[in-house]
Amino acid sequence: MNKLKRRTAPPPLLKECYQLSVRYSISNLDHAINYAKLGLSVLPLCWSDENGQCACGQGHQGKEVGKAPLIHGGHLSASSDIDQVREWWERWPNANIGVSLAKSNLLVIDCDSPDAIREIKELGIPPGVAISKTGGRGAHFFFHNSAGILRRRTKWGKSGDIDLLSDGYVVLPPSKHASGRLYQWQKPPGNGDLPSPPPWVIEAMEEDTSDQEVADEPVPHDVEERAQRVLQQVAPRWRRLYEEVAGDRSERSAALARAAVEAGVTDLIDIASFVYLSASHQDKFRERRDGWKDALRCAKKTLESYSSKANERPCVQIINARELMDLHLPEPKWAIPGLIPQGVTLLAGRPKIGKSWLALQIAVAVATGSKALGSIDVEAGSVLYLALEDTHRRLQSRLEKLQGARVKRLNSHTFDIYWGDFDPPDRLGFAIAWPRFDNGGLDALEDWLSHHTDARLIVIDTLAKVRPVEKANGNVYSEDYRAIEGLKSLVDRHNVAALVIHHLRKTVSTDPLEMISGSTGLTGAVDATLVLKRERTRADAELYITGRDVEEKELALEWDRQTAKWTILGPAEEYRQSSLRTNILNALRNAGVPLRPSEVAEIMNRNPSTVRTVMWKMANEGHLVANGDGSYSLTH
Numbered sequence: 001m002n003k004l005k006r007r008t009a010p011p012p013l014l015k016e017c018y019q020l021s022v023r024y025s026i027s028n029l030d031h032a033i034n035y036a037k038l039g040l041s042v043l044p045l046c047w048s049d050e051n052g053q054c055a056c057g058q059g060h061q062g063k064e065v066g067k068a069p070l071i072h073g074g075h076l077s078a079s080s081d082i083d084q085v086r087e088w089w090e091r092w093p094n095a096n097i098g099v100s101l102a103k104s105n106l107l108v109i110d111c112d113s114p115d116a117i118r119e120i121k122e123l124g125i126p127p128g129v130a131i132s133k134t135g136g137r138g139a140h141f142f143f144h145n146s147a148g149i150l151r152r153r154t155k156w157g158k159s160g161d162i163d164l165l166s167d168g169y170v171v172l173p174p175s176k177h178a179s180g181r182l183y184q185w186q187k188p189p190g191n192g193d194l195p196s197p198p199p200w201v202i203e204a205m206e207e208d209t210s211d212q213e214v215a216d217e218p219v220p221h222d223v224e225e226r227a228q229r230v231l232q233q234v235a236p237r238w239r240r241l242y243e244e245v246a247g248d249r250s251e252r253s254a255a256l257a258r259a260a261v262e263a264g265v266t267d268l269i270d271i272a273s274f275v276y277l278s279a280s281h282q283d284k285f286r287e288r289r290d291g292w293k294d295a296l297r298c299a300k301k302t303l304e305s306y307s308s309k310a311n312e313r314p315c316v317q318i319i320n321a322r323e324l325m326d327l328h329l330p331e332p333k334w335a336i337p338g339l340i341p342q343g344v345t346l347l348a349g350r351p352k353i354g355k356s357w358l359a360l361q362i363a364v365a366v367a368t369g370s371k372a373l374g375s376i377d378v379e380a381g382s383v384l385y386l387a388l389e390d391t392h393r394r395l396q397s398r399l400e401k402l403q404g405a406r407v408k409r410l411n412s413h414t415f416d417i418y419w420g421d422f423d424p425p426d427r428l429g430f431a432i433a434w435p436r437f438d439n440g441g442l443d444a445l446e447d448w449l450s451h452h453t454d455a456r457l458i459v460i461d462t463l464a465k466v467r468p469v470e471k472a473n474g475n476v477y478s479e480d481y482r483a484i485e486g487l488k489s490l491v492d493r494h495n496v497a498a499l500v501i502h503h504l505r506k507t508v509s510t511d512p513l514e515m516i517s518g519s520t521g522l523t524g525a526v527d528a529t530l531v532l533k534r535e536r537t538r539a540d541a542e543l544y545i546t547g548r549d550v551e552e553k554e555l556a557l558e559w560d561r562q563t564a565k566w567t568i569l570g571p572a573e574e575y576r577q578s579s580l581r582t583n584i585l586n587a588l589r590n591a592g593v594p595l596r597p598s599e600v601a602e603i604m605n606r607n608p609s610t611v612r613t614v615m616w617k618m619a620n621e622g623h624l625v626a627n628g629d630g631s632y633s634l635t636h
Helices: 015-020 028-037 082-091 114-123 199-206 223-233 238-245 250-264 266-276 281-283 293-313 321-326 356-369 392-403 439-452 476-494 521-525 572-591 598-605 609-621
Strands: 042-045 094-102 106-111 130-135 141-142 152-156 162-165 170-172 184-187 335-336 343-349 382-387 406-409 415-418 426-429 455-461 498-503 528-533 540-547 553-560 567-570 624-626 632-634
Touching: 028 042, 028 082, 028 094, 042 082, 042 170, 082 392, 106 114, 106 335, 114 162, 130 343, 130 624, 152 184, 152 199, 162 199, 170 223, 184 382, 223 266, 238 250, 250 266, 250 281, 250 293, 266 281, 266 293, 281 293, 281 540, 335 356, 343 356, 343 476, 356 382, 356 392, 356 426, 356 455, 356 498, 426 476, 439 455, 476 498, 476 521, 521 632, 540 572, 553 572, 572 598, 572 632, 598 609
Parallel strands: 343 498, 343 528, 382 426, 382 455, 455 498
Antiparallel strands: 042 094, 094 170, 106 141, 106 162, 130 141, 130 184, 152 162, 406 415, 528 540, 540 553, 553 567, 624 632
């Protein structure tokens, strides 16, 4: 313990995890909450009894004991929400603790044997890595997934006991292994955040493993002769690339293979020999035995790619103006007429100003076919609401408040709900976890749409939870456009609307679109944009609306704290003028004496020129009396 006390304080990331390694007296609930406070998405797992058998009551067998998820959706439903985590471990106090790697942006090297541990240490492990000892004979090495890779590479390395994981989940300390031993933090993080994985890990995870049949091919005896023959055929610029080691070595190998095919080389072994003896390839595989296998795979993949391209002709359809005008095209469908058209609409606003309440109110209106925002008639249809920052408990509470329901709890698990005039719509579906778009999320939406032919709206709260993981050193505009592109293609095919919630940047601009967090790639990809602006102490707000098929306008909204409902008051400019006039009358009434426009402006903290113009108009309309000295009085 004295040694631990002398250690430099660990960094914020996993700081509590370091403390947990020596504090086994606290409950698994406390451990799980501490992990969640760090932003890690955790999930409850099966636990074992003293005989190594399943003790959670779900009858798990074999390797599932102590590791099987207890919640529907498994690691996809993992959460960092404190209320949700507390609810899980209050239900299963002895549950082991798992962490979703993708949701927590972690990459883990899972070593299942001492040989595997020695192997990765020989390959090189950067300082600062966190290491937990598993219940077996292995260890977990934790890294920050800075490359954004989502993959599982199993049975890797000479030992065959190494798993490289950035998707799925792993078990966290102090969970109990089926053997009876505890998972423990063996090496806490150092004096900084978790390091990125070493290059050999990234290369191993990015390696194409789809072509296993080339594994036993020997290196040909004339490999050098073949490589030189190809080298003479390719363009001179490729010869320099062949002899240099720089940049992305895997990309260089692929580029050389393409150069060989484009030079007319069609022999698989010739192309593989050219790639195999290139400087970049030799540098990458100098201490590994699978260099020839990788070169063969690269050559075969390139040949197949060019072969398929040769047999394909791009299908381009051109229509002239007369044909276009003769087409009978259906009118686009609206989720909310004049507000949310078919396609993708971005709803942006600062945190905690009511965006989610507005989205939920819209979802209920569409699902029930009732009036939206107090005045807009909508057509009913199925709605999917992805509440990815909420729990079922919070959603239930919000629906109760939004619809004026009353809840009577009978015990911790049973309650009666009186909904009044509101009938909870079957057409409104919720999900609190969803895979990212590039990891099955779009396919899951496609499945839902195919089973709900009356669908009119999908709500995604928020974009950050489902957008594809950004590529390292990727172009910001391209990455933002890619975040929306797949969703737009999907909803356009199904003629539905998607409302995507996003945040504003901290800086203020006169152009509402410039306030949206991210690049113009986001606003360029969507069909419409809504920007919600509200001061935290006020009940009124402004909603800026623009888009391809939407008239640009600003609406004034009012927030009712009692019912949590938004209502449209009318055009924002008219509301501003009405509000300003009311404030001017109140300022004169409170002063009890005539005031000049500059004095009124100072009281209201408003622009003097604006106040002067409005008071002059009010005097001409008979609402104020203009005095000879430039002051104004109330009418009697």
